[in-house]
Amino acid sequence: MIEAHALTKRYGARTAVSDLGFTVRPGAVTGFLGPNGAGKSTTMRMIVGLDSPTSGRVTVNGKQYAEHRAPLREVGAMLEARAVHTGRSAYHHLLALAATTGIPRRRVDEVVDLVGLREVARKRVGGFSLGMGQRLGIAGALLGDPATLVLDEPVNGLDPEGVLWIRTLLRDLAAEGRTVLLSSHLMSEMALTAEHLIVIGRGRLIADTSVEEFVRNASGHTVRVRSEEADRLRPLLAGPGVSVTSDERTVLIVSGISSDRIGRLAADEGIALAELVPQHASLEQAFMEMTRDAVEFQTPDAAMVDEEVAA
Amino acid sequence: MSVAMDTRPVGDSAHPGTAGAPRGQVTQARVLHAEWIKLRTLRSTFWTLIGSVTALVGFGVLFCIISASRWPSMSAQEQHHFDPVQTNLRGYFLAQLAIGVLGVLMFSGEYATGMIRSSLTAVPRRLPVLWAKAALYAAVVWALMTAAALVAFLVGQGLLASRHIGVSLTDPGVARAVFGTGLYLTVVGLLGVAVGAILRNTAGGIATVFGVLLILPVLAEALPTSWNNAISPWLPSTAGQSLMAVHHVDHTLHPWPGFVLFCAYTLAALAGAAVLLKRRDA
Incomplete structure (x- = not known):
């Protein structure tokens, strides 16, 4: 100990x-x-x-x-x-x-x-x-x-x-x-x-x-969704606290909503999903996410923010 | 590696924290044993100590051979001023270099390699390490240098005896000079240990020890004679070396007071080393 x-x-x-x-x-x-x-x-x-x-x-x-x-x-x-x-x-x-x-x-x-x-x-x-x-x-x-x-x-x-x-x-x-x-x-x-x-x-x-x-805690709980009908799925996911980003036409990166829920919504509308993958941040990403703050705080007025992190 | 998976505690006890065999504690005697292992397992120890013995015996004998062979051709004045003990033991001047360097290395070598962190983690009270190193090194130097001085003396005086210019250990002041050589070199070694512990750096430590022992007296010569005469007896090496003088030299202290002063300087340095070792981050 x-x-x-x-x-x-x-x-x-x-x-x-x-x-x-x-x-x-x-x-x-x-x-x-x-x-x-x-x-x-x-x-x-x-x-x-x-x-x-x-x-x-x-x-x-x-x-x-x-x-x-x-x-x-x-x-x-x-x-x-x-x-x-x-x-x-x-x-x-x-x-x-x-x-x-x-x-x-x-x-x-x-x-x-x-x-x-x-x-x-x-x-x-x-x-x-x-x-x-x-x-x-x-x-x-x-x-x-x-x-x-x-x-x-x-x-x-x-x-x-x-x-x-x-x-x-x-x-x-x-x-x-x-x-x-x-x-x-x-x-x-x-x-x-x-x-x-x-x-x-x-x-x-x-x-x-x-x-x-x-x-x-550190990972954002995003879900990667791939579907030929991504355009049709996207408006269905909208809601408070939900964000959807997309780099490719067929791929959506969804946060604020669980993969279970996405799957059900898609099934209800008869949308075929090719991929439905919860994204876990690696420890490496989680660590960098968390300590990025500690590095950024190297400014004179850092004290207040610093304490929030320490708390 | 097949041994890798065996992680069971295989020591002399059961699981740590549970009642097992009596657990050893750090004691001064154990730290002394550890320092003895450290000292004898470095090659530099052997070479340096062999160097100091060679200097003391080799030069002592060499100077006596030269003196004995040149005796008939020396002037009457030269013969009058001839000091058979000083000539015989002059090798100490080189031997002190080796002894001082090895003394400094006792600590600075550990700081240079990082070993000090292992040493102080094993003995977190720290001072036992200083006392062990000092006591051990003093004992080794004293034993070796006293033996070497005796050998140098016996062989050297044997050579001088052929010209009937030798002296005997029983002559006044001679035994003090011979045994004083071992004592002086022991204190030089201790001064090295203390300075090495204070400065934690080999080059700086060696420069400091020999700056004090060899350079200060030379610097003092640049002062007006009356100042030099007033100051130089109190310088560490001059004070310490008075122990080896058979005949009193002007502007030096008497043998034992001089040596005691030299010891006092060294003790002060050791005390400083103790305070710093205890207080500083390793």
């Missing part, structure tokens, strides 16, 4: 995170979304105590990270894959981290195998590919067998096999009752991995919702 209360971080005049509040619950993979510079990494750094908040607080399992006596066993974090000395081997890097908390050598071997780095574990990290670096970062996060995982862009640089591996791994870890928070800029990846979403823009909370609901 990760809880943030009124979390704020300022670097000089720049506010990276502003009055952010959210709860990451165990048992599910929670995605942490936001455009570049939204404050995701800053928030994650505050979770593990690398940066201290200007005001507000964030706790892990009820305590601030630094107050835990055995932090590696409480929280596994991978904030940047390259938080490793390039001159040291992967194995010795993990061994040194493990030693701080008295984690046995056996566990180091286990995580090395778990992330598939056995063959290169004795090689210096400087020669690692981006994907190997990510795997090492994940190994470090898993070292203490923690109940909470915080991972910043873990799929970055992984090949498709690696992406599938991390997706399965994270879902399994969550299924075991762990708290998993991961950030990603790949919305499509979030749709496959996360069940819950925390979306931030310009350091403020935009949404704290399930993936399903996020897509449902």
Whole structure:
């Protein structure tokens, strides 16, 4: 369980995170979304105590990270894959981290195998590919067998096999009752991995919702209708709150009315439909729709609108 | 990869958060162990320490060989001013370069590679990392440099003995100078650790350490003599090196007060490093 209360971080005049509040619950993979510079990494750094908040607080399992006596066993974090000395081997890097908390050598071997780095574990990290670096970062996060995982862009640089591996791994870890928070800029990846979403823009909370609901709310519920008799159907659909657009003669894009209703109206009038397809926005579109505001609000008089979004 | 699907917690405990095997805590001793693993698993450690031992022993012996062979052709005045201990231990001047650089790298190397974020995530109280690095590096430098100074001394004085110009460890001030070499270099190493932690940057750290140790005394020479004489005894390296002087040199502090002052400067730097490490975002 990760809880943030009124979390704020300022670097000089720049506010990276502003009055952010959210709860990451165990048992599910929670995605942490936001455009570049939204404050995701800053928030994650505050979770593990690398940066201290200007005001507000964030706790892990009820305590601030630094107050835990055995932090590696409480929280596994991978904030940047390259938080490793390039001159040291992967194995010795993990061994040194493990030693701080008295984690046995056996566990180091286990995580090395778990992330598939056995063959290169004795090689210096400087020669690692981006994907190997990510795997090492994940190994470090898993070292203490923690109940909470915080991972910043873990799929970055992984090949498709690696992406599938991390997706399965994270879902399994969550299924075991762990708290998993991961950030990603790949919305499509979030749709496959996360069940819950925390979306931030310009350091403020935009949404704290399930993936399903996020897509449902963000998509406009349009229906694509194709018919040779589109001209005849179009006036029948008219009504309050209904809009119909058309790019092609035979295709109507309808919003404000369900596909069931459109189908019935067409049937009543004996209009043959070639297509009747509810359009769901992809997570990618939904995300861009929602964060477009956060980007556009970068004007001096943004404060008021900003608050509406945060609310 | 077939191992990929095995995600069961396979550690030394049951499910996290439930009662399991006793959970290890971060202790100063464990952080010290971790730092020991870090120190011995970098090649730069070996090369730098080998370099410093070579400098201390190699130059110490070399200077004694040269002095012994040139002794008969030296002028009476040169012979009068010959200091067998200073000549023998002069390699420390180069050794301190290696020791200072490695000291700076203890922290700056971690900042340069990002390793510091792993280190401070593992030990979020942070100060145990500083104390462990400082204590460990001091112990390693002291042991190696004291041994190297002794070897240099014994071999070097053996060579000088052929001309009957050698001294013995039991002669007044000699043991202090020999063991003082290890102590001086230990404090140089600690100063490097502190400056590396404060500046978090290798180039800046090295420039600062050697600016203070080597350049300040040279700069002070540009001052009027009376000023220089008043200031230079209090400069860190001059104060520290007074421990290695067998015979008192004008305008320097006495051996132990000088060394204590050098230690005080270094402790102040370590205290500054501690405050900044604790306060700054990593």
